[in-house]
Amino acid sequence: MKIGFIGLGIMGSRMAANLLQAGHDLVVHNRTKAKADALLAGGATWAETPTAAARASDVLITILAHPQAVEDVAFGENGLLDALPVGALWIDCSTVHPAFTRRMAGEATARGLRFMDAPVAGSKHQAANAELLFFVGGDAADVALAQPLFGVMGHKTVHVGAAGMGVSMKVVVNHMLATAMAAFAEGAALGQALGISQEALFGVLIGGATAAPFLARKRPMFETGEYEVQFPLKWMHKDLHMVAEAAYETGVPMPVSNAAKELYQLAAHSGLGDEDFAALYRFLNG
């Protein structure tokens, strides 16, 4: 089985490396070729275009930054959609929004392709250590087929439902992550302004009943002020926009999520977009 892989950013490069190391036959493409160097040295084949990658693939995995990037590699003369062999499976791991995913699924189906959305929870280290969590939308048979690949890149797969449902769960999860970080950054800023030491504050909040457990992993960032990028702040803002898209599509009021979205936008506007999203702490505690 030939596997295509398009999108070699922070996440994709590590996911592809795990596939390669597990012995899979991999053809890769990325907008910037340099990011493929390590994979090519490890035995992957280079494809000049999405089309070239698609032609050579039984299963094609994409993980790209936003809907427009997916649209760009899917359509057009160098696109993947018209190049995939009939019956091939396109797995999109990008975090987009459900209506977009359902549109991609429709375009794929109309061409005799199979489609699955499989966005991941986890960031840089989880990608490197094959500890990602996959939220999958698609047919059960396709999920079964893809499970060996998911198993090489992650440690858990949740089959949420039909195409679009993986992304649906993902936008909910990222809403949770983003709002938890924003609430923590605000709470910590308030506590410190009131004179509570960082140590006392973290002692009560992090690891306690009121703060999301993932914040414990970010604690060294808050303490050192070094926000080595695991998940860029500008992407979290983007993901909250995906949440807002999904909320608009379904008519759900989300005032807190939207307030968090604008707070990330303000932080990005102040120059923190390329740091880890935990830098929201610095934005408010600076």
Add this chain to the structure above:
Amino acid sequence: MKIGFIGLGIMGSRMAANLLQAGHDLVVHNRTKAKADALLAGGATWAETPTAAARASDVLITILAHPQAVEDVAFGENGLLDALPVGALWIDCSTVHPAFTRRMAGEATARGLRFMDAPVAGSKHQAANAELLFFVGGDAADVALAQPLFGVMGHKTVHVGAAGMGVSMKVVVNHMLATAMAAFAEGAALGQALGISQEALFGVLIGGATAAPFLARKRPMFETGEYEVQFPLKWMHKDLHMVAEAAYETGVPMPVSNAAKELYQLAAHSGLGDEDFAALYRFLNG
């Protein structure tokens, strides 16, 4: 040592019962006398006014709904402040805001009294089972003196700092609770509108890395739609107003907290103020 106790609501009545059961000599007062019946039957003494309770007390505990209520029992002709014996200790367990607490501390000190703020984390069941967590602001010697009382009513005491620091920690903690619930209610509403089952959603969110652990205790409420009051929604709105007061005093921007505050206000406006604050879930998922 004679202990006065003013404020026999959901929390206060259970805290006083634990003190009584531990053998303390208790004089109690409440705006509505009926709420004192069980305590009086158990051996507590009734005081007709805050003044009467104060006169009889070496240590006086208050736990009231908001700053105005504290102000009402503290000042005026039936107030406690001018009635407490010099050297007595006033412990205010109310959730108010730091500037208010420091004002009370100042008024107490000016009269030769000692003062401690000791708001509690936990709700009805924790109060009943002596599992409260006390955030305490005050002199170390006073905290040591009061610790046996805290030990009877709770299972942990955090001495945060000088007077006002207990309330400071409390407003931060309640900001965390309130925003976590609001974010969860929004996220669950979105997920269900997108077609994810409640079971699948809860399976991923509750107990996971992205949701505050306390939400697990509220899960039966979300599932049954019965919001038996542990902590009324209108009080959470009040507490978010205390957060906003503290943020104003210190100049900390808290857009997410304020958005949550208004969401609780909208829910209260729609008639849910007297249900548990978890009813925010119903407000958005209804």
Add this chain to the structure above:
Amino acid sequence: MKIGFIGLGIMGSRMAANLLQAGHDLVVHNRTKAKADALLAGGATWAETPTAAARASDVLITILAHPQAVEDVAFGENGLLDALPVGALWIDCSTVHPAFTRRMAGEATARGLRFMDAPVAGSKHQAANAELLFFVGGDAADVALAQPLFGVMGHKTVHVGAAGMGVSMKVVVNHMLATAMAAFAEGAALGQALGISQEALFGVLIGGATAAPFLARKRPMFETGEYEVQFPLKWMHKDLHMVAEAAYETGVPMPVSNAAKELYQLAAHSGLGDEDFAALYRFLNG
């Protein structure tokens, strides 16, 4: 010159009627044919599909509810894009968002068509009385060509810039309208809750220096509680989502606009989506 017109809702039906009355040769299409009855009786020609309308047109005007609706009539086998004669001019009067408009402009240009975005300010009565204000994006020559049509449907045309700029101005204007209404509804609710009479409040606010002048036209709605639809509340929510799209595209923080967006969503969620957007007043003053 043959003019096609697609989209005969509250606005479009009145705009088309003015074109017809001015003697233009009109071919019309609408999803629901019944809405075309008066126009057909007045001499317009019916087209069964967007394709049929496009084939017969030198200038084709569309005014539809949202980007997806525009996309649906533009593309596909019954779509207008592949049916318009080379050199024809497509004028989209829909309120969408700038990136979408630029995409449409690109699709049109690639087919040898001309494109102009010309969303309108004004609602039902302005449409009926030819008092609309057109915000136009496109080539100056095309604007000059279309001006006689705009002059029949409105009383003022602002040529903002190249394709996409008409919609750009429109999203800004609708952000202003929506936030002004939201701020007024909140302020009036506060004032009345504080005991100020509606008359005294309106006397100070409406027509004064602090409230947007358009609110004077809505005053009878606030006073009578009858919100006869001029511009549906759910469309204002949609337009604020267009604003959020444009803000996302450009990286502009808009926390107030997003808070207003969610307030309209809450009002729609409570059942007011099909009333005039002034019903936000009732949502908060009810």
Add this chain to the structure above:
Amino acid sequence: MKIGFIGLGIMGSRMAANLLQAGHDLVVHNRTKAKADALLAGGATWAETPTAAARASDVLITILAHPQAVEDVAFGENGLLDALPVGALWIDCSTVHPAFTRRMAGEATARGLRFMDAPVAGSKHQAANAELLFFVGGDAADVALAQPLFGVMGHKTVHVGAAGMGVSMKVVVNHMLATAMAAFAEGAALGQALGISQEALFGVLIGGATAAPFLARKRPMFETGEYEVQFPLKWMHKDLHMVAEAAYETGVPMPVSNAAKELYQLAAHSGLGDEDFAALYRFLNG
């Protein structure tokens, strides 16, 4: 009739100057004496304390920055409340919140004093030119008595109702001002990011149907980038906090007002607190 005047800031100094110029017998006090120099040179008498000013006054006017400042000059050993002669009239022109004002009214009445709240609309230039608008709460007889003073300092008096109602109207008006400025700053930032020129934007918005008329007076600030203080941004944030207090007291949801409050707080946090509140435009357009 002897008039006391406490609070000689941007507004108070100009209001007092107009009283003096009209021939009134004026005794003044201010925390910083230097700000009284021009008035003393013009014939006003200096009072070392609020008490001294109060003792000498038949009518005492206060205009201070926030409730705490009013409380500080009202109570305590140097306070005005216990020093005003029985029957004297205290006119508080400070922008505070209604519950606070009613408390002051109660304290005054309990001492046999008369009380009136009379906050002003207008800023520096209106204060200098006697063009202020007074929103007055109090007894009609007292309002009639004070009208000659209001007439010297302003050009219009609106008697809203009993004590507290002047402040009630004022918080509503300032909510309108603050949200209008915030919405305009966001809209202009969006428009310019989308490529619309400042001139085209201002041409459509300022003086149009969708923007509050007072924005025309601020236009030179937006154009020059010079925000000479007429009304400091930090005070507008304070006033929005007063709005939030009033909304809390009355249970009115105001999500848009609260979002604006936090936007001003973020702007102040970034260093713009002492510039005119129009600098919010720079905060978002910078």
